[in-house]
Amino acid sequence: RPEISAPIVTxxxxxxxxVTPGYIFLAPYRNIDSGPYIYDNNGQLIWSGAATQGSSTAHNVQVCKYKGSDHLCFFQGHQHHGYxxxxxxxxxNRYRVVQTVEAAGSATSTDMHEFRLINDGKSALVTVYSPRQFDLAEFGIGPGVGWIMDGVFQEIDVETGDLIFEWRSLDHIAPSFSYTLAGxxxxxxxxxxxxxxxxxxxxNSIDKNVDGDYLISARHMAAVYKISGQSGRVLWELNGANPTFRNENLHFSSQHHASWVHENQTHTILSMFDNASNGPNRTNSESRGxxxxxNHVEKKASRIRQWLAPEKDGNGIVAASQGNLQILSPNNVFIGWxxxxxxxEHLDSGEAVMxxxxxxxxxxVNIYRCNxxxxxxxxxxxxxxxxxxxxGTDDNDLVIYTSWNGATEVRRWKFYVSDSSKGPWELAGTKDKSGxxxxxxxPYAKMWSFSEALDQNHKPLARSSISKTFVPSTGIRDLCDKRHCKxxxxxxxxxxxEKLIPKVSNRGANYTRGYDTSIYYLDVLLPNMKLVGLGWPAALVVFAVAGFVLLFFRHTARKSVRRAHEFVQTQVVRSPVMGSYMKVEEA
Incomplete structure (x- = not known):
């Protein structure tokens, strides 16, 4: 896949x-191919979303529950400065887009900071950044009317697009409480x-509890708010200019990703990523989870765990923007910096394991959240x-490169080769998946090949298209080795x-033209294609009939129905079809 330019993980x-089992989901941007990506625990690429949909800005790639099964959720759009x-x-799980979610009501489009499905995907929580005209004279902005960004969140019905709940910051919290002045x-x-x-x-984050209330984080207020799901009223404020609770061994600022961990009548436990910096200002020497x-009875808030970046000098890092903390099962945490x-990834004790x-x-290059x-x-x-x-001769190896973008269950590959695109096909060998x-x-040359992916039980998952072997001409062979050409x-x-281009004397006379592209796909193989050295099952007649039907419709587009019927009658009944070898593998 030469078009894949995925970032390399150190x-x-x-x-x-x-290290807990699982895959790493992230979406770098401002890199060569921005988009959603999946990596394994060894830092090896599993899926390039940029190769699937084209390079585009994405954020917060996550596994979400939708209609009872696991799906991928992420934001996709155009990056502005800060939103x-x-x-x-x-x-x-086949990487098909099955639904999109837009902002509802009179709001502008959905923002990057939160897109979270809840209630088995029946509704979604999204952020919206809505510019409004506003009298900013008291802040020294004028003369004339100024502009302010209203911080909005919505809960939306995923299927209908209807608005379930909306909250606007300017309706509840005055700009005078902000810690980040204009400009x-x-x-x-x-x-x-x-x-x-x-x-x-x-x-920059939204969560919802079982009582129907919301938890939101506001970076420029250095505050986390609990919002009533009935009235939109602020039920309490953690930190910020009007704190409900007294902080003990706790301070944070410019934070991200506030989430519920546990809540009862007397106590609330929550997690967050404390940036502790917005660039010009700091409230801690390091960012941290x-x-x-x-404690609602004593009206106090305290830090009970923290995690720092495992830099070798022991000093952690300062992330001036973005970041998240995810609690894993049983006790590990995962942090995006x-x-x-x-x-x-860290243990509950704070020790880093990855x-x-x-x-x-x-x-x-930035990543808003890692999961x-x-x-x-x-x-x-x-x-x-x-x-x-x-x-192209037996004195040099045939080298085959194969991959399957996004497949998680491949454990081994089989490789088949032939001198003809029509077969017969020879099983050349197998190899465990590597990266x-x-x-x-x-150790010999063949002009055609294909690969077959197997799972951990050696069950076939899918076959590649058929590849014609690339053999460099004498004009470039000096720049090639046994694995590839420079x-x-x-x-x-x-x-x-233009001055380096040589004159072509044969005007393409030796170029092979006129291939039927069906030769590249094993599900539309010609009837004389066969595998060798594998034996034939007793169910040949069943497969021959299937081949008859397939070839009948295949040839209708190019020849008359009569000629196609004659061709199938004379060859299919006597010749095994490609599907037969699947039966042999199962026998």
Whole structure:
């Protein structure tokens, strides 16, 4: 898959025995191919969403429950400075988009900061950033009317798109309580135009409890709020300018991803990512993951757990934006380090067991949130394959490269080869899956090949298309080795590519034209295609009849029904079809 330009993870496994099973879900942006990605615990690519849908900004890739089964959910849209505009995407485990979620009512489009399904996917929580005209004279913005960003969240019916609940920050919390004045950072706006409204609130997470109330985080207020699901009234405020509780051994600012952990009549436990910095200002020497306990009887809040980035110097890191904390089962936590594009997994004690980096600090690559989940997927697409031989003769290996973007259950590959695209096919060997792309060497040359993916029980999952072996011509062979050829070198400064192109003397006379593209796909094979060395099952007649029906419709588009019928009668009954070998494998 040469079009896949996935980021390479630099991974430290610090305590392998304590790393939880699952896959890493993330969506880097400002890189070559922005989009959703999945990696395994070894830092190997599993799925490039950019290769599936094309490169586009995505955020907060997560496994979500929708109609009783696991799906993928993420935001997709256009990145603005400090927020985004787009919609929520729901994919099934074959990577098909089955639903999208838009903002409802009179709101502008959905924002990146939260897209979360609840109630088995019946409703979704989303953030909305809504610019409004506002009198900002008391803040020194004028003369004339200014612009402010209203922090909005909605609960939306996923199937109908109807609005279930909406809350707007300007209806409840005055801009004068903000800790981030207009124009004081590079993302919060100067309040002068509709394109640069003052983002006084900056809502960046939503959660909902069993009582129907909401928990939201507002970065620019340095506060977390509990909101009544009935009236929208602020029930309590943690930290911020008007705190309900007295902080004990606790302070945080510019935080992200506040979530419920546990709640009863007397206590609330919640988690969050404390950035402790917005760039210009800091309230702690390091960013950290936090677990916070609120005692409603004594009206106090305290820190009960914290986790720092496992930098070798022991000093952690400061993430000036973005980030999240996810509680894993049984007691581990998973942390995304925001604008550093790092992630880590930790024990309850604070010790790190894994530390991954997608980019070096200062590269400008960001990840809004990183998540970890169990996931099982089998894409609709076929496995990819490319085969290569330095000479096309038996004195050089045939090298086959195969992969299957997004497949989680592949454990081994089988490789079949032939001198003809029509077969017969020879099983050349098997190899355990190795990373995203598996490389297999055969000590002789064949011109055609395909691969077959097997699961842990050796059950076939899917077959690739058929690949014609690439053999470099004598004109470039000196730049090739036994595995591949070197690319065309870049031009020197001032050099013109056209002057390097040699004259073609044969005008393409030896170019093979006129292939029927059906030769590349095993589900529409010609009737004389066969596998050798595998034996034939007694159920040949059943497969021959299936081949008859398939070939009948296959040839109708090109020949008359009569000629197709004659062709099938004379060849299919006497020749095994490709499907037969599946029966042999099961026997």
């Amino acid at each position: 991974l430290e496994i610090l305590r392998l025995e304590y 985004a505009r787009g919609h929520g995407v729901i994919m099934d 004081s950072t590079d993302t919060n706006g100067d309040g002068l135009t509709a394109e640069t409204p003052w983002d006084y609130f900056h809502i 936090l677990i916070i306990a609120i 925001g604008d550093h594009a790092y992630y880590s 530390y991954g980096k997608l980019a070096q600090w200062g590269s400008n 970890k989940f169990q996931w099982k997927a089998q894409p609709l697409s076929k496995p990819a394959i490319w085969s290569y031989s330095l000479s 995203f792309e598996t490389e297999y060497h055969i 690319p065309v070198p870049p031009l020197d400064k001032g050099e013109e590519f």
